[in-house]
Amino acid sequence: MSNCFLELINVHKSYRTKSEEIKVLKGIDFCLQRGEIVSIIGESGSGKSTLLHIMGAMDIPDEGKVLIDGSDIATLSLKDRASLRSNKIGFVFQFHYLLPEFTVMENLKIPQMIAGKSGDINYRCDEILNLIGLVDKRDRKPDELSGGQQQLLALGRAMVNKPDLLLMDEPTGNLDEKTSQKVMGKIFEILGKFEISAIVVTHDIKLAMNTEKIYKLFNGKIHLEN
Ligand SMILES: Nc1ncnc2c1ncn2[C@@H]1O[C@H](COP(=O)(O)OP(=O)(O)OP(=O)(O)O)[C@@H](O)[C@H]1O
Numbered sequence: 379m380s381n382c383f384l385e386l387i388n389v390h391k392s393y394r395t396k397s398e399e400i401k402v403l404k405g406i407d408f409c410l411q412r413g414e415i416v417s418i419i420g421e422s423g424s425g426k427s428t429l430l431h432i433m434g435a436m437d438i439p440d441e442g443k444v445l446i447d448g449s450d451i452a453t454l455s456l457k458d459r460a461s462l463r464s465n466k467i468g469f470v471f472q473f474h475y476l477l478p479e480f481t482v483m484e485n486l487k488i489p490q491m492i493a494g495k496s497g498d499i500n501y502r503c504d505e506i507l508n509l510i511g512l513v514d515k516r517d518r519k520p521d522e523l524s525g526g527q528q529q530l531l532a533l534g535r536a537m538v539n540k541p542d543l544l545l546m547d548e549p550t551g552n553l554d555e556k557t558s559q560k561v562m563g564k565i566f567e568i569l570g571k572f573e574i575s576a577i578v579v580t581h582d583i584k585l586a587m588n589t590e591k592i593y594k595l596f597n598g599k600i601h602l603e604n
Pocket residue numbers: 393394395400402420421422423424425426427428429472
């Protein structure tokens with residue numbers, strides 16, 4: 379048995395368009411231990427988002443294996459894969475994808491309802507609102523929040539089902555440096571408090587330096603940088 383919470387073995391992924399086949403991932407081997415926090419850097423177009431989607435069971439590789447907490451995701455039904463995703467993994471996307479028609483509070487409630495959580499959903503929302511510092515914004519719509527607040531809400535939404543693993547794709551990509559530091563400070567605080575494993579894709583080397591390991595994606599392969 380390996381000790382990896384997330385393991386990728388020889389993962390390949392290509393995109394086929396009408397005129398060409400783009401080989402993005404060309405044999406990725408990767409292991410993330412429980413509780414580990416790492417970053418992935420790489421040029422624009424190198425395949426970071428593609429890789430993160432595969433790591434989070436939102437997409438499947440053309441070749442190779444992805445094991446999450448010991449389950450080979452290719453062997454799961456669509457329903458079981460969706461359930462694993464909503465119970466074990468939180469995702470903060472490159473663009474926040476909050477639900478614009480719904481309030482802050484509703485944006486936190488809906489993922490819990492999708493995951494079939496019972497118990498006190500409102501209590502859990504309040505807990506998260508306190509953590510991300512948006513208690514007084516609970517009844518606002520996402521477009522009535524600042525960019526930093528939207529990103530904090532996206533983080534809250536990713537955390538609401540108590541994931542084991544948080545995947546973040548450029549979580550501070552659209553923020554100025556000061557706000558970015560504030561948001562990341564909050565993220566690291568929460569990760570530490572709940573012992574959540576995390577992978578953060580970023581162009582920000584300062585942010586990457588705050589993680590335990592830095593991986594670089596280059597030419598379809600992943601290498602440890604530090
Ligand atoms: N659905 C798709 N169909 C065809 N090609 C795609 C698709 N999605 C991504 N690609 C291509 O795959 C490559 C990797 O894209 P990806 O979005 O993973 O890069 P990235 O490293 O996340 O870039 P960025 O830093 O700009 O976000 C790019 O060349 C991109 O054009």
